[in-house]
Amino acid sequence: MFIAVYLFIIIVCIVYFEKCLRRNAKFPELSRRLPFIGHAHLFVGDSVHLWKIAQRISRESLQNGGLVTISFGPKKVYAVTDPEDINTVANLSMEKSYIYGFSRPWLGDGLFTADVLTWRNNRRLLNQAFKHTILDGFVDVFNNQARSLVDELAAEADLEKIYILNKLSLHSLRLVFKTILGVSDQEVTPEKFNSYLETNNILHNIFTKRFQKFWLHSDIVFNRTKLKIEQDYAVAVLHGVNAMVLKNRKEIRRLNLENGTQDYSGEQKPFIDLLIEIAEEKGLSDMEVIHELATFIAAGHDTVPYTLLYTLMCVGSHPPVQQRIYEELQQVLGSDDVTKQNLSSLVYLEATIKETMRLYPIAPVVSRVTDCDVKLKNPISSTYFCYFLINCEILQYHQGPVSLCLHHHPVWGSDVEHFKPERWLDPTTLPENAFAGFSTGKRNCIGKTFAMMSMKTTLAHLLRQYRVTADITRMEAKLDIILKPAFNHWISLEWRDK
Numbered sequence: 001m002f003i004a005v006y007l008f009i010i011i012v013c014i015v016y017f018e019k020c021l022r023r024n025a026k027f028p029e030l031s032r033r034l035p036f037i038g039h040a041h042l043f044v045g046d047s048v049h050l051w052k053i054a055q056r057i058s059r060e061s062l063q064n065g066g067l068v069t070i071s072f073g074p075k076k077v078y079a080v081t082d083p084e085d086i087n088t089v090a091n092l093s094m095e096k097s098y099i100y101g102f103s104r105p106w107l108g109d110g111l112f113t114a115d116v117l118t119w120r121n122n123r124r125l126l127n128q129a130f131k132h133t134i135l136d137g138f139v140d141v142f143n144n145q146a147r148s149l150v151d152e153l154a155a156e157a158d159l160e161k162i163y164i165l166n167k168l169s170l171h172s173l174r175l176v177f178k179t180i181l182g183v184s185d186q187e188v189t190p191e192k193f194n195s196y197l198e199t200n201n202i203l204h205n206i207f208t209k210r211f212q213k214f215w216l217h218s219d220i221v222f223n224r225t226k227l228k229i230e231q232d233y234a235v236a237v238l239h240g241v242n243a244m245v246l247k248n249r250k251e252i253r254r255l256n257l258e259n260g261t262q263d264y265s266g267e268q269k270p271f272i273d274l275l276i277e278i279a280e281e282k283g284l285s286d287m288e289v290i291h292e293l294a295t296f297i298a299a300g301h302d303t304v305p306y307t308l309l310y311t312l313m314c315v316g317s318h319p320p321v322q323q324r325i326y327e328e329l330q331q332v333l334g335s336d337d338v339t340k341q342n343l344s345s346l347v348y349l350e351a352t353i354k355e356t357m358r359l360y361p362i363a364p365v366v367s368r369v370t371d372c373d374v375k376l377k378n379p380i381s382s383t384y385f386c387y388f389l390i391n392c393e394i395l396q397y398h399q400g401p402v403s404l405c406l407h408h409h410p411v412w413g414s415d416v417e418h419f420k421p422e423r424w425l426d427p428t429t430l431p432e433n434a435f436a437g438f439s440t441g442k443r444n445c446i447g448k449t450f451a452m453m454s455m456k457t458t459l460a461h462l463l464r465q466y467r468v469t470a471d472i473t474r475m476e477a478k479l480d481i482i483l484k485p486a487f488n489h490w491i492s493l494e495w496r497d498k
């Protein structure tokens, strides 16, 4: 009898709670919300499933005029897909959402995860390391690494299928170790690089699992799981490498200062030296420097290889695009190396990378918290009026290969679904605020010029030497922190001068 009464009271409460929510719902909400937990159940599954959910959210958001709400229990998230709204949010809210906090044991107060106050200060200081004049000094390193990659791939040329991702990751990690840490290939064995990559992937996996299982969002629960033990171990391994590099670098700097010498013989000094200088000036601890290094290594090498892979796959799937790139390379470079002067003439290659990033952005979801009211366009009516979103969390969903969102928004025109690098050649014809491959607003990617320069150099060397074949329409993707290929991401390479 008592059980029946309790059940009755619970059902009445649920119905009342639901009615209140619906009455107060000002915004369209994602379908399939459950009482109390909201949409949290939709995210449970593997990372292929997570990508499908992200695409569904972005599709529903666009169908609802550019905004849809998602509930995680009492927490409400606004998924924004309208270009104007995304621009508004990105410019007003610099604070990252609590989900980024999952990576704090690894990245600490590094630029990517830092709170706004710390971020403002550090971004200003670190911006100087990413100026064009500084990055120009890395072009020789980009060329040397690209040449090594071309040579390494020779053994696999003419095979029917190559899974090139691991080689691209290794290439990007070496590049980052050289330019960010000042560590040459000879100082780190291939096994150590591979173990760094594996550990890095383990961490991605742990963060994704934690995000998908909403009960693990709480530190109290998560800290009692096996995942936490695995996370601690992985973080210790990566920090161990960073700490060792930092110690060696400080020693080299000390000796250089004592002897009045420098050890980068004409090359640009690595980012770590600037960081050590800032740390000495500001009294930062070694752990703070390690967190910043971890951030730049992660952000630098996690992103580039995936964008390179997707570009090669797009190029391999579109022979006329490949032919035009080849002709541009012949005309601009011939058989010469890339230089800071000729790099800017590779306009069609750059357009191809941007078009790839439009269709396959490695960071398709960016999450922010607002600390002020944000006025957005009315997502339901076609007339424009405004809503106030108060202290809410906002997700920007831009793009997905099959879904309609920022990078697939109708503002791109009727050929929005086509891979068409030509659309980038005349900037005056591009839609406003509709590209966020490097994010947008003040807290966008600090490494975007570095990334573009290194990717253009690598692709110039590769595509001059090899003809690529691929079929990107068969690739399946997963969302494992970033957009990664899950299946069918092979390419084949053929020597051009055979």
Ligand code: HEM
Residues within 6 Å of the ligand: 111, 112, 113, 119, 123, 295, 296, 299, 300, 301, 303, 304, 307, 362, 363, 365, 366, 367, 436, 437, 438, 439, 443, 444, 445, 446, 447, 448, 450, 451
């Ligand atoms: C194709 C290559 C790259 C892409 C597509 C990319 C994309 C992005 C995106 C979308 C964000 C914003 C993420 C968010 O707010 O959640 C970001 C931030 C960041 N990126 Fe990149 N990135 C790339 C390469 C690089 C490289 C090479 C570096 C460093 C060498 C780098 C360093 C960073 C850092 C430190 C941040 C945090 C910036 C801040 O909060 O001020 N990225 N990147």
